[in-house]
Amino acid sequence: MSIDHQTHSVAGDASSLLLTAPFWFGLILYIWAAVRFSHLHKVWPIYRSVLWTAGIACALIAVAGPLAEKAHTDFTAHMAGHLLLGMLAPLLMVVAAPITLLLRTIPVRQARLLTRLLKSRPTRFLTDPVTASILNVGGLWILYTTSLYTLMHESQLFHFLIHVHVFLAGYLFTASIMYIDPVSHRRSFLYRTIVLVFTLAGHGILSKYLYVHPPAGVPAVQAEAGSMLMYYGGDAIDLVLIVVFCFQWYKAARPRTALA
Amino acid sequence: MIDKNQIHYPARNLWSGFLFGVGFVAFFDETVFHQLLHWHHFYDKSTTNAGLVSDGFFHAFSWFATVGGLFLFADLRRRNALWLKRWFGGLLLGAGLFQLYDGIIQHKLMRLHQIRYVENVLLYDLIWNISAVLLITIGAFIVIRTRKGDSYEH
Numbered sequence: 001m002s003i004d005h006q007t008h009s010v011a012g013d014a015s016s017l018l019l020t021a022p023f024w025f026g027l028i029l030y031i032w033a034a035v036r037f038s039h040l041h042k043v044w045p046i047y048r049s050v051l052w053t054a055g056i057a058c059a060l061i062a063v064a065g066p067l068a069e070k071a072h073t074d075f076t077a078h079m080a081g082h083l084l085l086g087m088l089a090p091l092l093m094v095v096a097a098p099i100t101l102l103l104r105t106i107p108v109r110q111a112r113l114l115t116r117l118l119k120s121r122p123t124r125f126l127t128d129p130v131t132a133s134i135l136n137v138g139g140l141w142i143l144y145t146t147s148l149y150t151l152m153h154e155s156q157l158f159h160f161l162i163h164v165h166v167f168l169a170g171y172l173f174t175a176s177i178m179y180i181d182p183v184s185h186r187r188s189f190l191y192r193t194i195v196l197v198f199t200l201a202g203h204g205i206l207s208k209y210l211y212v213h214p215p216a217g218v219p220a221v222q223a224e225a226g227s228m229l230m231y232y233g234g235d236a237i238d239l240v241l242i243v244v245f246c247f248q249w250y251k252a253a254r255p256r257t258a259l260a
Numbered sequence: 261m262i263d264k265n266q267i268h269y270p271a272r273n274l275w276s277g278f279l280f281g282v283g284f285v286a287f288f289d290e291t292v293f294h295q296l297l298h299w300h301h302f303y304d305k306s307t308t309n310a311g312l313v314s315d316g317f318f319h320a321f322s323w324f325a326t327v328g329g330l331f332l333f334a335d336l337r338r339r340n341a342l343w344l345k346r347w348f349g350g351l352l353l354g355a356g357l358f359q360l361y362d363g364i365i366q367h368k369l370m371r372l373h374q375i376r377y378v379e380n381v382l383l384y385d386l387i388w389n390i391s392a393v394l395l396i397t398i399g400a401f402i403v404i405r406t407r408k409g410d411s412y413e414h
Contacts, residue, residue: 193328197320205316211303228302235323242324246331255339 015159019063027056030098033105041104048096055092058084063163072153075214075222079229085163086136086170087237094174095244099181119184129187129195132173137202139169144206149215173199178245189249196245200238207231265341273343274403276332277350281399283326285355286319289362293375304373311370318366322358349402356395363389 030052034044061067062085070077099118103111117123125131143149143162151158175181177192207230214223266273293300336342363385366372375384 193324197317197324200320200323201313201316204319205312208303208312208316231302238323239327242327246327250331250335253335 015156015163016064016068018160019163020060023056023059023063026098027053030096030101033101036105037101044101048101051092052096052098055089055096058092059089059167062089075218075226076229079226079233082166083230083233083237086140086166087174087234089167090170090174091237091241093171094178094180097180103182118182124185126172127176127183127185129173129176129192132169132176133195133199133202135165136169136173137199137206139165140203141206144210144215145213147216150217153217174241177241178248189252192245196242200234203234203238204231207234265339266343266346269336269339269341270343270346270407272332272336272341273346274350276329276336277347277352278329278354279325280329280333281351281354281356282358283322283324283329284351285358285362286322287326297376299376301373301377304371307372308370311366311372314366314370315372318358318361325354343406345402346406349399349406352395352399353403354399356392356397356399359392360389360396363392 031049034049037044062081067077067081067084071081072078099114103114106114143152148158148162152162153159176187177196179186207227209227210230211224211227214220218226289300294302333342333347336347363375367374367385367388374381375388378384
């Protein structure tokens with residue numbers, strides 16, 4: 001048991017170290033860009049830098065340190081990490097508008113390349129709310145209802161890949177619902193509302209399903225606490241997403257009666 | 261007196277109230293019956309899969325509806341088109357329909373969970389569903405009475 005536990009820890013450690021690197025890089029790059037932007041144009045909003053830093057902090061807490069350590073043996077801690085990495089960090093980071101900042105900081109030629117990439121077919125496909133939703137919640141269903149969850153604790157490679165996926169899918173989904181950064185293929189509010197409700201439902205149903213069908217190796221008590229955290233924690237973070245989304249509708253639907 | 265703008269937004273007044281009504285009842289259900297009284301259970305061993313799916317969708321929809329209904333309300337106010345009577349009718353209708361669905365389909369047919377885990381649950385079911393029907397009746401009555409705006413729509 002103890003030997004087994006040690007190998008788990010080691011598997012997590014190597015993966016954790018690898019996982020923290022892109023987030024540290026992201027933080028440095030964003031702060032550099034914010035400073036450069038402020039030199040080139042006007043001051044980049046401080047609150048956006050604060051949100052980005054907070055988002056990075058959430059992701060780092062989830063992938064390294066005591067919580068990540070505990071997540072190897074405790075399902076509730078794992079779920080707390082999942083909420084931070086897959087939902088809260090993406091939410092904070094999307095509102096920080098990193099693409100807008102990057103586009104206006106890098107040289108024009110590179111900015112054009114980036115824009116072309118953002119407008120390309122694959123990007124269009126990936127950033128459609130339906131694709132993003134399936135990658136996000138579909139991925140979670142596969143993770144928790146197949147042997148993938150066990151595999152994640154046994155293999156460094158799977159541990160790394162799953163965590164990367166949870167973050168990227170969370171970010172992609174958040175960005176596909178609320179438009180903060182420039183979006184070339186915009187979807188209507190109704191379309192996004194329907195996808196959002198389906199996604200929330202998929203998340204809620206999975207939470208309650210896990211309450212009685214724990215992933216392999218998870219004791220019932222942990223599964224119950226973990227699934228309730230997933231259900232209510234998910235609701236709390238989604239509420240912020242819903243409010244921002246509705247506020248965007250409210251601004252877009254403002255009456256234009258000046259000419260009437 | 262009915263303001264001119266109100267006449268132009270009968271549907272939006274109804275929907276705003278309806279969505280907020282659905283959201284309000286779901287919120288009330290969660291806060292009072294799940295969290296404060298602990299009558300409702302997060303999961304009941306006899307819950308069917310259909311019940312789980314239905315609950316997931318209604319929970320998600322009502323969560324969105326609460327916020328969406330309030331933003332529609334704000335939109336009506338800025339357009340000077342809020343028709344409080346019709347809005348309130350929509351609220352009662354939405355609240356009643358959700359409560360009836362919850363009380364008959366989700367509690368009884370899908371066995372999601374019971375209102376309270378006691379001997380005489382029938383009494384609770386009766387009060388629950390009769391109050392739902394009352395809400396629907398009053399709500400529908402108000403909505404029909406304020407329908408006059410329809411004929412003025414383009």
